[in-house]
Amino acid sequence: MPKKKMYDQGKVFAGLAIFVGLLIFPFLLNLGKAAPAPELKLSDKAKAAKECVESKAYMTAEHMQLLNEWRETVVRNAQRVYVNSSGKKFEMSLSNTCLDCHSEKAEFCDKCHNYAAVTPYCWDCHVDPKETM
Amino acid sequence: MNISYLYSLIAVIVLALFAYVGSKFGGGEALFGIIFPLLAGLTFTVGFIYRIVDWARSPVPFRIPTTCGQQKSLPWIESACIENPTTTAGVVVRMILEVVLFRSLFRNTTCELKEGDKLAYRWEIWLWVGALAFHYAFFTVVVRHLRFFMEPVPVCLQFLETLDGFLQIGLPGLMLSGVVLLAAAVFLFLRRILTPHVRYISLASDYFPLFLIMGIAFSGILMRYFTKVEIVNVKAFTMGLVTLQPHIPDGIGGIFYVHLFLVSVLLVYFPFSKLMHLGGIFMSPTRNLTTDTRAKRHINPWNSPVKIHTYEHYEDEFREKMVDVGLPVDKMLEAQPPEAPEAPETPEAPEAPETPEVPEKPEVPAEPEAPEAPEKKE
Numbered sequence: 001m002p003k004k005k006m007y008d009q010g011k012v013f014a015g016l017a018i019f020v021g022l023l024i025f026p027f028l029l030n031l032g033k034a035a036p037a038p039e040l041k042l043s044d045k046a047k048a049a050k051e052c053v054e055s056k057a058y059m060t061a062e063h064m065q066l067l068n069e070w071r072e073t074v075v076r077n078a079q080r081v082y083v084n085s086s087g088k089k090f091e092m093s094l095s096n097t098c099l100d101c102h103s104e105k106a107e108f109c110d111k112c113h114n115y116a117a118v119t120p121y122c123w124d125c126h127v128d129p130k131e132t133m
Numbered sequence: 134m135n136i137s138y139l140y141s142l143i144a145v146i147v148l149a150l151f152a153y154v155g156s157k158f159g160g161g162e163a164l165f166g167i168i169f170p171l172l173a174g175l176t177f178t179v180g181f182i183y184r185i186v187d188w189a190r191s192p193v194p195f196r197i198p199t200t201c202g203q204q205k206s207l208p209w210i211e212s213a214c215i216e217n218p219t220t221t222a223g224v225v226v227r228m229i230l231e232v233v234l235f236r237s238l239f240r241n242t243t244c245e246l247k248e249g250d251k252l253a254y255r256w257e258i259w260l261w262v263g264a265l266a267f268h269y270a271f272f273t274v275v276v277r278h279l280r281f282f283m284e285p286v287p288v289c290l291q292f293l294e295t296l297d298g299f300l301q302i303g304l305p306g307l308m309l310s311g312v313v314l315l316a317a318a319v320f321l322f323l324r325r326i327l328t329p330h331v332r333y334i335s336l337a338s339d340y341f342p343l344f345l346i347m348g349i350a351f352s353g354i355l356m357r358y359f360t361k362v363e364i365v366n367v368k369a370f371t372m373g374l375v376t377l378q379p380h381i382p383d384g385i386g387g388i389f390y391v392h393l394f395l396v397s398v399l400l401v402y403f404p405f406s407k408l409m410h411l412g413g414i415f416m417s418p419t420r421n422l423t424t425d426t427r428a429k430r431h432i433n434p435w436n437s438p439v440k441i442h443t444y445e446h447y448e449d450e451f452r453e454k455m456v457d458v459g460l461p462v463d464k465m466l467e468a469q470p471p472e473a474p475e476a477p478e479t480p481e482a483p484e485a486p487e488t489p490e491v492p493e494k495p496e497v498p499a500e501p502e503a504p505e506a507p508e509k510k511e
Binding site for chain 2: 004005006007008009012015016019020023026027029030031032033034035036037038060061062064065067068112114115116117118119121
């Protein structure tokens with residue numbers, strides 16, 4: 001290709017600089033940093049119980065949906081007992097059941113939620129007693 | 134069946150299956166998760182710059198802005214400073230409105246025959262609505278994905294996500310942009326196949342990006358709301374990519390690789406297709422030129438310098454030979470001082486009034502320059 005003249009060089013290069021800058025900005029921002037997945041810290045009580053209300057895989061994937069169902073059954077149907085897949089019964093309560101074992105919200109809930117930038121609206125109504133103290 | 138969209142649909146399905154099956158084999162995860170995305174990103178960047186530079190090298194022969202307003206002329210005639218911008222500021226405003234609001238598409242009209250033979254024009258807004266919804270939804274989705282590439286995630290991204298999911302439907306919360314993106318892509322596709330004259334001009338290169346984006350949106354929605362990919366692992370993976378310490382975490386399903394591979398295909402396809410309008414909009418001379426044609430002369434930049442051989446130079450080169458064969462010359466060989474002032478006028482040599490004088494000239498130099506002339510003759 002014969003070398004041709006470039007028109008409006010200043011403007012074109014300025015535009016391209018912005019474009020490339022936007023593309024490599026996440027790379028520059030993270031230069032020399034590492035952000036591995038956070039490790040959850042289970043409380044002693046949770047460790048002792050070994051299993052949550054359902055299996056670990058189910059809870060990782062579906063906990064938000066489960067909590068949503070719990071809320072609706074409790075608030076709309078006044079039904080407070082949850083029977084899990086193996087027939088075990090639990091009280092449907094975020095504060096009394098979930099937070100009983102997972103007593104460290106900052107070490108358990110928040111770690112993943114912050115990492116994935118998820119802001120659950122549980123805490124719009126519920127409180128973590130430790131945080132309020 | 135129209136082969137244009139059939140082939141495009143098949144191509145996207147094959148690509149998706151390729152990624153789904155390929156990622157299951159040994160080494161497939163590294164190939165689809167690390168090598169392809171990085172190569173695609175590189176192709177996108179280099180290809181994009183190449184196209185832009187290529188365009189910047191193409192001269193614009195005339196001022197060709199399309200206008201729809203009164204050009205600036207006499208001071209007492211009101212001119213449209215944005216529709217027909219004569220200043221750079223006007224062009225900037227016009228470009229911003231074009232890029233941000235698709236203003237020229239807003240003016241889209243359609244013509245049809247009514248009552249058999251009456252031609253009627255109608256304002257056609259749905260393409261503009263669909264395009265605006267599609268582009269803004271896509272933009273929001275892309276910006277939202279930045280949360281996977283930053284740690285800690287800036288507050289503005291979290292705010293955007295809150296805004297995007299403000300309806301609080303279900304959990305994980307429904308993101309409006311994802312739904313709008315898929316719906317708008319489907320609408321733009323249906324418009325292409327249901328309107329006969331649009332279908333007539335639609336090619337595989339129109340359908341393919343639509344299917345590709347539908348595939349990306351669909352696989353993304355599938356992962357977020359239905360198959361539930363493990364998001365923390367995904368983020369650990371993307372952070373590995375941007376920190377240049379790539380690794381493959383466990384527990385990311387095949388759908389994720391389909392999603393990632395379709396995005397890689399989109400990135401590779403981007404610079405070589407109509408999707409380059411992302412960069413091209415800024416380079417379009419019908420939008421970004423001022424309409425000051427009456428005030429300023431626009432010289433065609435591809436008027437390359439023409440090699441001119443003027444009569445004056447011609448005569449300088451052949452004067453001696455011309456003199457020898459008795460042809461008239463404007464300037465004598467070593468012309469005498471009195472005749473010299475005539476020389477500057479030589480470019481106009483062919484003019485009639487001068488010619489009668491010239492025949493006499495050859496005789497004159499023959500006398501003083503006699504020693505030189507005979508030499509050349511022999």
